[in-house]
Amino acid sequence: MDHLKHNHTELTNIDFARLIDTAGIGVIVHQWDTTVVYANPTALTMLNLSYEQLIGSVAVDPQWHLIDEHHKQLHVSEFPVNKVKASESSLYGEVVGVLDFKHDDTNWFKVNAVIEKSSESGMAFIVVTLYALENIGSLFSxxxxxxxxxxxxxxxxxxxxxxxxxxxxxxxxxxxxxxxxxxxxxxxxxxxxxxxxxxxxxxxxxxxxxxxxxxxxxxxxxxxxxxxxxxxxxxxxxxxxxxxxxxxxxxxxxxxxxxxQTFYAEQLEKRNRDLKQLKENLQDVVRQRTVDLIAANRKLQRHAYYDVLTDVPNRRYFLEMSNSFLSLTRRKGQSLAVAMIDVDDFKSINDKFGHAAGDASLHLLACCMKEFFRAEDIIGRLGGEEFGLTMLFDNPAKVVNTLQRFQQKLAEQFRQEKQSADSVTLQPFTVSIGVCVIEAEQTGELDTLLKCADEALYQVKHQGKNAVILYDGTQ
Structure with missing residues (x-):
């Protein structure tokens, strides 16, 4: 008992006023008429106010703009200090937001408010404590x-x-x-x-x-x-x-x-015309496709960029990406190759074995291109049996060697797959390839590169097909 009395005596020596001044919570003391007579430094910091701005202010002061946890502005009668005054009972754990127009912000607090009476004068005070809410994610996500x-x-x-x-x-x-x-x-x-x-x-x-x-x-x-x-x-x-x-x-x-976003804007402008042309080109193809492809046909945006039959970029998308690639390589000082790949005797396959066999040949060629070339290389179907390829290279000899290895890969692929996914018998075919390169120090437009590659392709066809020729300016 003597020990407890000693501790009590020691407690009376603690400077509680200093303790409140250094507390990590905000403390504000109101007279019964709501006039602020004390605020500790933490409260001033929380409210972004100076001592002169806060001391002497009252609840009806127009500087106070309070909202509840649902962002509804509170009437002055709903302020915590006035609710305690009206009910003459304490308030705990109320969430209140204080609008700070100067900093364009809202400071959120959990508020307690209790009535305290002076032991000497009996005067009643309302003591408000503020706990800062660092995260109010629970109010809305x-x-x-x-x-x-x-x-x-x-x-x-x-x-x-x-x-x-x-x-x-x-x-x-x-x-x-x-x-x-x-x-x-x-x-x-x-x-x-x-x-x-x-x-x-x-x-x-x-x-x-x-x-x-x-x-x-x-x-x-x-x-x-x-x-x-x-x-x-x-x-x-x-x-x-x-x-x-x-x-x-x-x-x-x-x-x-x-x-x-760029292609989407263009697709919106030409939506009706693209749909009409798309339907005309796909009438024969749609009958041969699976239910999955029919469902994909409803995805109009993708059809604006990809060839439905082969699932590689169509001519427009290929040209757009290749132009972007060309601009990028100019800035990086790198070399670029553009190739045109054409199925040999494609019309003969269609005439002898039907459109389904021709479609299966194009699909096999596209699949082989996607598997063989790198992810950063750009491939696309330019129209009919003609495909395009844009790729970076170290030297022209490597480009020709790579394309010749692709022809070998295509032949191996045909030997492995005798039927398409639609059980159509695949007919043997070869491809002719014309390629044009532009060194890092050279300049040129994509249209020019495609034209040169086309001239090299024409020379392959003229010399017997199933080969790769690099454009050298003499074609």
Whole structure:
């Protein structure tokens, strides 16, 4: 008992006023008429107010704008201090938001309010304590909004952005997974650099890094690659994210696939004309396709970019991607090859064995091209039995050798597959290939390269077919 009395005596020596001044919670004391007579420094910081602004103010002061957890503005009678005064009972755990127009922000608090009486004068005071709510995600789900967004959103840490491991990804939304083929589990903790590749613009990457070093926002168009290696262009807007103390802790990248957006705008303008032409070209094909292809026919947007029969880019999409590739190689100082691949005696296959046999031949050729060439190479069906190929190369001899090996691969593929997926007997066929190259130091347009490749192809046909000829300007 003496020990407890001693402790009580020691407690009376504690400076409780100083203790409240240094407490980590906000404390505000109102007189019974709601006039503020005391506020500790933590409360002033929480409310972004000076001592002079807060002391002497009353609940009806027009500077107070309070909202409830549903973002509904509170009437002055609903303020915690007035609710306690009206009910003459304490209030606990009420969530209140204080609008801060100066900083364009809302500060959220859990509020307790109790009645205290002076032991000397008997005067009643209302003591309000404020607990800052750092995260009010329970009020409404920002993550659900972000997850449902069509734009790709990536959030990274802001501390360590140096290669090769930084900055580390902490969040990606569903749109990211759909576009890249990576799951959130695969990329969390990794760096966005895993999306970049050999032809990602180095200057753009340097500009991004410079801005991130300065903790500044930046916007760039960048070439990235999916998990399967397919290139795509994005419009990327990176912004810094701050915590409640104003420190930049993360970066958020909001990205949009501008390749699809460009083609989508064009497809909308010509929708009716494209659909009419598409139906005319596909009448014979649709009867031979599976239920899956019929379902795919309803996906009109894809049909604007891909050939339905072979599932490779159509002429328009091939030209668009090849032009982008050509522009990229100019900036990077690399060499480019454009080839035209044509099925030999295709009309004879159609006439002798029917359109189904011809379709099966084109489908086999497209499948072989997709399997043989690299993911970054661009392939497409230019029309009829003619296909295009755009690829980077080290020297012209390697280009010719690669295309000759492709002809061998095609022959092997035919020997392995005697029937198509639709049980149509495959007829033997060969391909003729004309190719044109442009060295890094040379200039040229895609139309010119295609014309030269076509002239080389004509020479192959004239000399007996089933060969590869490199355009040398003498054709």
């Amino acid at each position: 920002f993550e659900q909004i972000v997850q449902s967004a069509d734009d790709i959103i990536i959030v990274t840490e802001a501390d360590d952005i140096e290669e090769p491991s930084g900055p580390k990804i902490v969040y990606v939304n569903n749109a990211f997974e759909r576009l890249t083929g990576y799951s959130a589990k695969e990329v969390i903790g990794d760096t966005p650099r895993l999306l970049q590749g050999k032809f990602t613009d180095k200057a753009a990457r340097e500009r991004i890094k410079t801005s991130l070093d300065k903790k500044q926002a930046v916007r760039e168009t960048l070439l990235n690659y999916t998990k399967s290696g397919q290139p795509y262009f994005i419009d990327m807007n990176i912004i810094p994210l701050k915590n409640r103390n104003g420190d930049i802790t993360h970066f958020a990248a909001i990205e949009r696939d501008v390749t699809e």
